[in-house]
Amino acid sequence: MGDWLKFLTADVISQILETAFQWFVVVDREAKIIYINDEYCHFLEVRREEAIGKHVADIIENTEMHLVMEQGIAQIASPHYIKGTYMLANRVPIVVDGEIIGAFGSVIFRDMNDWKKLSSHVRKTMDQIETNMNQYRESFYNFADIRGISQTIRKIKETIATIAPTKLPVLIEGEIGTGKEMFAQSIHGLSDRAENYFVKVNCSAIPKDLLEEEIFGKWEGDRDIKKGRIQRAEGGTLFIEEVHELPITLQAKLLKALQDQKIQPLGTEEEISVDVRYILSTNISLAEMVKSKHFREDLFYKIQAITLQIPPLRNRIEDLPELIQTFLSKYSIEAGRRGIKIDRKAWWCLQHYDWPGNVRELQNVLQAIIHLADGNQITIDVLPPHIRRQKTLSRSNGTLEEMLFQIEGRILQEHLENEKDKMKIAKKLGISRSTLYEKIKKHNL
Template sequence: MRLEISCHDRVGLAKDILEVLEQYGINLLAIDASNFGFIYLQFAEIGFETLSELMPQLRKIESVTDVRTASFMPSEQKHYALKTLLKTLPDLVFSIDIKSNVRIVNESALLALELEEEQVIGQPLSSWVNGFSFGRWLTEPESLSQAARVHIGSNEYLAEVLPIYLPDEAKDESEPVLVGAVVSLKSPARVGKQFNALQSQIVGFETVLAVSELMKKVLTTATRMSQLDAPLLITGETGTGKELMAKASHEASLRREKPFIAINCAALPDSIAEESLFGVYQDGEVIKRGLVDEAKGGTIFFDEVAEMCSGAQAKLLRLLQDGSYRRVGGTSEIRADVRIICSTQKNLAELCQEGKFREALYYRINVLSYHIPALRERKQDIIPLTEMFLEHYSQQLSSPTRRLSGPCKELLLNYAWPGNVRQLKNAIFRAVSMHSGGVELTPEQLKLPSYAEGFGYFDNDFEGSLDEAMKQFEASLLRRLYPAYPSTRQLAKKLGVSHTAIANKLRDYRISKKK
């Protein structure tokens, strides 16, 4: 059981909260506090009646503004994200303390050492890694990042040694305290591949136009993440270019020579999810290759992962957890060699809380993530994007490239763009394809539907009364539903009204069964 407490900062607030928990005999398992006005509590499951009493009592505490259940603690998400990231990294990673003893080790390092985690934790890193004195480096007056050639047995690696500093609360915050280091070991082959990738890294993102500082920051983050093999989650509204960024991430990665396969999650029902993803094995041979097999060595992009059915979510979770899969009808486990990138325009955290998305899967896919801002949030990009699309479609349609008129620029900058870049692109294509002379593009030629932020689309040309509009909508709804519910009782049950009322409306609107 987890609770999220919205509050204002106050001395003694945590004490007051703990006293309420004590009144109900609740043993606190964990507590998280953030700088954004939230406190998170984790404790054993309690009954609904106890919870119904507890939450109002917590709301009564001074400085508490709201209390609600939460799907996870922030520390849990960080823990699982770090664990998954370390597991998927191909490099050998160690975290050592001030005495150079290993505190954290990833799976790649354990495989190279041929040891279990309990055999490595707490032991000096120098027991296996030779060629660099970690103990001496940690005792230097100023420990700076280092790169050195080291060995594990007869195997050579490039070691990157990064110091870990924490602020000393007893001193001024400008005097941090060295508490250990993170040591990353790369093989010569891995270093060579990364160097080659960096030489052509711009290729993946050269088609993404970014003039605004907001979008430039997104590109910087995306470029860095393209070199990591961990799962990536891209969020943003519809039409912001999530698939374009996913494709660019693939093209800028070490996997760019291998396939990039995009999957529409809404079109992946339970009945075919396992076959589509993993393939079918029958009578000693593969009769259908799965998408994971087809993308071997490359990237699979799950578009709008929030639309994925529960069965497909379970299959994807197992793939991410185990790193392997089994074909339908097969008995052997196959090691997967793909990178997973997902996108969504929905709030997955809220869907987890509502039970509509698997919490464990959310942790697995949200190891690396970034958000693509809406077009209205980066207005500096609107005119450059428009001019780029104008030039592109003018050349494609053999039409003269026109300028943007002043009123047209004003409309472009002030419009809310609910469809974002996709909507802008389609509007320009329509304007160019319907070109009928003139050297400037005008607002009338864009034919943008009227849209008010927070209210949606509306029709400037509407005529009539509200009652007439309601009748038009009612008639349209009944015409669409009647074929699926072909009796007055079925249709009435669907719409929550009496069958007599439905019969009268069908007669009034002259709606009848098709013969």
Template sequence: MKVNPLTQNLSAEHLLQHMPVSTFVLNARHQVVIWNKACEQLTGLKAGEMVGTDQHWRGFYTEKRPCLADLLLDSTLGEVSSLYEHASDFTSLSDICHTENWCLMPDGRRLYLVIDAGTISNEQGEVVAIVETQRDRTEQRLTMQALTESEQRISSILGSAMDAIVTVDQQHRITLFNAAAARIFRCVADFAIGQPVERFIAPHCSKLFKQFIDFDNPAAKTQAWAPEGLSARRADGEEFPIEATFSPLEAHDQKLYTIILRDVNDRRLAEQKLDRLQQEKGYLQEVLNDDHNPGDFVSGSKLMRTVMEQVRMVARTDTPVLLLGETGTGKELLARAIHEFSDRSAAIMVKVNCAALPAELIESELFGHEKGAFTGATQQRKGRFELADGGSLFLDELGELSLSAQAKLLRVLQEQEFERVGGSETIRVDVRVIAATNRNLAEEVSLGRFRSDLYYRLNVFPVEVPALRQRVADIPLLARFFLTKYAKKFGKRFDDIDPAGLDYLRQYPWPGNVRELQNVIERAVILSQGSLLDIAPLQPVRVHPEAATGKLRTLESVEREYITRTLEATGWQISGVKGAAAILGMNPNTLRSRILKLGISRAG
């Protein structure tokens, strides 16, 4: 009986089976010999029905043409018909091929896949098989398309705006000069770009003008408006009065100022349109850079399989979903999975961290505001509900919403309409709400801190996300996944995690869950020097003596003390790898919000 060298090497097959990346292996007859779990999740085709067949292309190609693995196999093996006669093990990987394209899944989903295929050779250098991987990058592709469209719209606004829009760098040289600027200043953009902006300012206003574009003043980070007192100068020398707005910004690590110039009698309609498009572009860029990718979901536990089945079932509906679980369990990752599996996946999912915003700004953030609605509202602003129209809105840390914001949220859920803060116009939207909280909302309702009608409206489909300590089997998988991620990020190479370190990880109770595990692995990657990732024993958070004696304190007082001790241990450094936010497993802005809310201040 011939021995299959691919399955003989159990450690290699085990590695392929548990890789978080969809992977399959073909023999010389174009038959599947390995079809890993990630491949099952991506395609919906089980290994039992795929191994031994040549139907692997069904999962990855929309046209009747050979897949990448088939092409590479034919080009490297030619007439070879017996794959395993001379092969005892596979030892090298070469002849890598790469492609990316839209692919049709058996269940009708269209996914944008990044596909790589490579040959597997034995010790004699003979090709014995082909391995192919597929990475789902549909969300990033759609986001890139939306970002490109947003940039095109911004470019269109710049070109058609009646106001002159000029951008200058730190040397005060012009880097952008739109069509309206060319018309107003009576010169083509090629003439203006690269010249000092003072060339187009009346000499008697030069000193005042420079005060508005002060790159050296770190406090000058807010938009400024000069309604009068400035005069510009056309290319032919004619001077004319203007009003202008000055907006500092950073692009590609370069500090710039955008100046919008207009005649004193001109309307600021173009400015308002540009601001709305900039908001949309900024959010799309935020989504594109987000680390939370549903394709990176790593789990082998029965608990999480049950959760993912619930996610897939509810995703195709418009039912609100309430994700319940401790901090750091991956609720945002599941929210993105719900959005990706839904019919709204072509639109964006907009996130709002309800705990990161002061209570007085949450309503403005959700519903937008009209010009003059409150101090500082210098123009109309679209809220997150409007940005999410046609897509999904993820309300993280829902329990932090004020009662007034809860009332407005209930109306949107019931009627899909609302008014901006300070406005009377009713705005209709089509938004699917996904909410998450680590609080016991039923208890919050009994204490009068959360509306019962909103709770029952959101609690139609609750999903309990298990804590990491409830799925210990996932800890090695997650640890190795994060090891690969951060080793690549920091340019390091590790063979594996030290076995003693893995034992520490399994035994630790993980109060911070997956986010805490991620932070532990990232710090270990930075500190470790050898080929094995070294993880020191982890110390659980000590129980306060008052708790042991039954004299329990409020959660707020415990949180205040813990955050204070963490800040003191880090020298009151909030952000960065060694900052308090990283240790606590929180976003730096969320931590700053909690510090303000809890009244924490640095002594002395």
């Protein structure tokens, strides 16, 4: 045993900590960092010398290392939401002579998907969850599926991360095709209800005379013959799409369900307690419907406290390059046509079209042109005529930053079409060649 202790010198221990799969951090009794390995620093985008001596909460978002210090209780395999994803972390107090002198933390799974793959027990559980969810939807989105660099999208993601763990109802407003269901599923996926059902009901897709039975269920005598969507969502989340289509009489029942967590199925006077989180969506202004007496004011005020306004694609045009690349990669693989690229003229048309059908229209167009492409190059010829024929940029809405981004892209496009020599283009524009290349990459030109 003594020989092994001699082997474990400070240098050897440092090598082990630096090359191990896990990320490590050690804090003192004041929760200030005294050690953190390079891999963790790289992920956190901070230099080690900057991290050492800082309070751990100033370096690692959502950390609970200081709580471990205060409570003296270890946290094993604890979910840790950091930089847009959940990880699993261990946090253990360091005790010497009965006194807590610090704490040790490690990230044991950097992605929850790793946990799913490596643990057979968890894998079976997750497979069962996925089977349950498949009863109610064809696909499921998560937080990482929300793409975009615009300030609006970044703010929405911050809001979702904040409100997801709560039980508060959420109203999602946005035009048709903006992806409201994706945002709703992202909220569910980040909540502690993620292992339970995400159930949806579209008020515009079900005949009005069947909506009450579909949502609240139906009894015959003293026998429950049909569970409504609310009961099916027990312990999970109910997503009510196009809530503005819900009749006034049912709006009153929904308000009671939201306030009292109780429902009354058709055919009985009995009330049933339920535990459900409600997310609602609409493609029109509920505030205007309240004014016109087509939507209950009390229900509106109950659900509007947390409202996500999903912008139309034309108002976040700087998100287009990432969206196009994401969908292009996905649909190319599905079509068995890897390596497909979009040429410069086609890119210009796609980026300067208004997309009245929003993200859904973009997805449909990309799916089609991948199949129409000749070889591995998508040219302007395969674009739909209404997108191909546009000549000028007429969009004048959006923020100043968004409009300047569009104009910059158009200017670069025009110069690249008329001149091949990048040095000459940079000189004409009064910028360095490296700056020109950065802008070309930013606009995917």
